[in-house]
Amino acid sequence: MKFIRISFFAIFVTLICFTSNCQTSQTENQKVLSSKKEELKNYIQWTTNYASQKKFDSAAKYAEKAWNLSENISDKELKATVIYTNSRALYWQTKSLEARKFLNQNIENKTLSDSLKIKSIRLMGEIYLYEESFPEALNQYVSIEKMVRKNGISNKNDSIVLFKTYLSIGIVHSKVNNIDKALNYYDKALLFSNNNPEFENTIVFFKSVLYEEENNLRESIKYSLEGIEISIKNNFDVWLPSYYKSISNCYLKLGIGDSAIYYGKKGLVDNKDCQLEFLYNNVGKGYLLSNNNKNAINYFEKAINYSSDIQAVEIHKNMRDAYISMKNYEKAIYHNNEYIKFKSDVDSLQIQQQLFEITEKYESEKNKLKIEILQTKNNHNNFVIRKKNSQLLLISISLLLSIALLLLIVISYKKQKKQKNLLYLKNRQLALKLKNNEDTLVYNATSENKIKKNESLNIDTVQREKIHDFIKEAILIEFYLDKNISLSEFAKQAKTNTTYLSKVINEDYKKSFAVFINELRISNTLKKLELIPEYKMLTIENISDKAGFSSSSAFYNAFKNFTGLTPSYYVKKRLLQDKAL
Template identity: 25%
Template sequence: MKNLKYLFILLLIYGKYYSQNKVIIDTLSKYNYLELEDKFYNFKDNNKIKESKIIAKYYLERAKRQRKSNNVAEGYVFMQYNQNLATSLKYIDSLESISNELFDNRYPARIYLLKGKMYFDHDNEKLAFDNFIIALSHAKKNNNKRQIAIADLQIAYLNGYIGKHKETVKVLEHYYKNTEFLTPQDIEHIKISLADAYIDIYEYDKALKLIKEGLKESSKNNEFIKYNKYLILLGRHYLETKNYSQSISNLETCKRYFLKNNLDFDANYTMLYLGESYIKTNKKDKVVDNFIKIDSIIQKTNNTFPELRDVYTYLVDYYKEKKDKEKQLYYIERFLEVDKVLDSQFKYISRELPRKYDAPKLLKEKENIISDLEKKKYFLFSSLGILLLLLIALVVSVYRSKKSEKKYREIAQDLIKSINEKRPETEEKQEPEDFISSKVDDIAKTEKSVIRNISEDTVQKILTELEHFEHNELFLQKGITLSSLAKDFKTNSTYLSDVVNTYKKKNFATYLNDLRIDYALNRLVKDKKFRSYKLTVVADELGYNNEQAFASAFRKKTGTILRTYIKEINQSLE
């Protein structure tokens, strides 16, 4: 009797499911293939996965039943979306086998574009890049300008992944202005990506213009996903322009929407920017809540992104401060796992992108030049002369580069040796006030210079402030200028400049840089964790606005290159 009851329930469920499916299929049968394609992409683009899968399955079965090869191929394209990796590959392989029967110049480039996008979505940037390169080659061979554009754009996004934001902007701007072969969806994606890239290169006004346009259009058309994607960018814009309250307000709205709709990628970046905003407002618990949520999503999806290093570094430091060793160890291990993946992808794309993408573009330009020269023999000899000079320059450059590299290594080794051999000075054991007092006395004894128009008391006061500034490592703060420091010392910038020039034997800018670089030299040797930070983080901790400014100051002060110095430290410890 009990079994009959279960059987009755199963029959009810099956009957309900069958009747629902029959209604859906009867409804879909009213549409032609083009209408079904429009409906499929509308559902897919609005994250209505269940509905899009129903249409995809119906579309493919109908095309097979009616033996329409082109539509069968399109059905395989539909079916490979929103699947696990193995299932997606199965449908793309089926598409590849049937594409040989089609007289369609989109193939085989389309196969590789789909594979590239699939691998990118499954966090395999290596295979994504390789497939985009193959797709580009076939697209150029078939002169399919739309596919050339799509491949160029995908490679531009990978350029952004490795930090080549200016190159990314250049490609995106080109296709945003030349949309002849692109769909409205393509253009919208370019617009969102371009606004994001503008923020990366500090073009905030350009970014804000695109963001406001996108918010207005998507709000008007009730396009909620698109609206929230622009809202993330607005939140990031406010973060970068230091309007933290507005940043948090917008990003919290996005976070609720993306988590509710299981849009993990967008949710992660929203919470990343939220965490950074809360860091700036000193709300550590809020930072940790967002960063822990990011980690939970990463473990579920395995989709990494470069900024994850900052997420785990923060969590490690937070739990170290809390003296929670178990969680500290856990996030150290998570950092190492993610860092290994990111490092592998970053190195591969950084190495292969110029070789497989930039180099062929240069070779194409060279072919065009040679073709022109064949028509104008006058330019042939000039070209040969130029090429010879370039070759000589290249040889000289390689020789100088190797010579410089050796020199940089020797300087770095000497610096490391001097730091390791240096013994703590006796004044390090003194109390801060005694230390500062003794340092000022030393300067007073050794310096005989007299600064006109400044009283001796004023000079002594400034020297005392400078020693306090050095001893307490206040030079690591951002935004220090001669005027701001003079204001802190309650003196004027002329007096401060004269004292620094006379007693420190250097101008103020050099004095400030020397303090920071000397600090960096010592800490990089002694602090393994500090060495593991990204250079942007190191530069920020030292008070520099960006990595380039820090690297330039380091080279000017030491005579060697920052990366060489770090490399030599690590090798000396092996």
């Protein structure tokens, strides 16, 4: 019996100890789980804090820790929060495709709370907006509006959700240049601001940005000044640099350098890390507009200390222009090289980013619009290339035509030169004949034509012979060298009337009296150019005067008509020929 009592007592003690151990173990497990949950919440909070400070690498690091720790947590809502946080971290790292895959887990989770689902949908819309997939972004925000409207606006949080939703819809419309719709949704958002100064300030800011992008600069300045007033009144100091930068931008676009400098400097007051590269750059550009290159360079150098590679491209370009204005070409060349280097790096980075984004787009069935936009851009680029090719072709054709025209001109010139040379030789032969027998040409022409025309004349043969004899004698005494000789004067000398004389010359010599006289004068000139060496040394005006012409222009025309050459060309050619001999 005693043994049995001892056995039961031992079993009882053992049971008590086991139960105590189990309770202790359960308590310890609960403590560990609670500790892990607390740690997880800390990671989520730290992720958010680092993100708000734009320290995205640190934020991504703690988001990853939260994700790894959440695998041992059974709390579905907390795990969904981790999914949301991790998706946002991936988005900050521009891993938008992965971020959307995680977010879909929350969006498709029917047991998830509305508040977390709305946050997940809003982030999805933000990612689509970043990817410029505007219809998809709009669909996300509209679905949030429907959720809130369906459940009814029952509290302040619902108003805040609608405020953020309408603001986001307005931003989407501004991106696709639906300005009126954007402004309409900004005003809708304002209805749900609950007179919250920060919300009102946000709307004012986006309106100022919208008007600036639309180059409605005066309206943008108006809203920025309103935003500054709200910010100062409510100690929203973080907004001030952005407003001052916006106003400075507007005045730069308006070409008002002093105002750009003033507001740029206002933005720099008590500002250690917000928009510094833009504000310093804007002040520099303001000084550049005011032709104060020294101060401009001073502010550009400060801007460089805070600038990204993208901003550095513009700053180095501005510094180059400033040094050129100062005629400091050595530094201008340096900053031009820096500008080229940074621009090349940025362009390369942008191309890599575009390639990465395109790859992501093709992997996602929901990004057809982006592909269409890229195709449109590609088509435009192809059009530009085709246009340039057409221009090059046109230039090539024009060049070929120019070359062909030049060849034609050369060929024509050579042909004309050859013809001139032939004409020269022909006239030279004529001149040599005249030199040997001064009246042979006139006499032969007269005899031939007299035989042909005798039958048609109403002049008796005796009278006709007398006129011919007179003309022959007159030619021998060079009557045509008289500048005052006329048909009537010549008729008097021939003792006949002008009608008979003119008829004989017209029918027998086949030319008018004026042409007849001029050809005799030109023939005489050709003969003298052969007979008298000094004759070739005279001016055209002197030769014209000696040939019996009243003006050098009349001589020029007569010589050209008779020989086919200009007198200056013929004389020059004769001189060259004499030198060659």
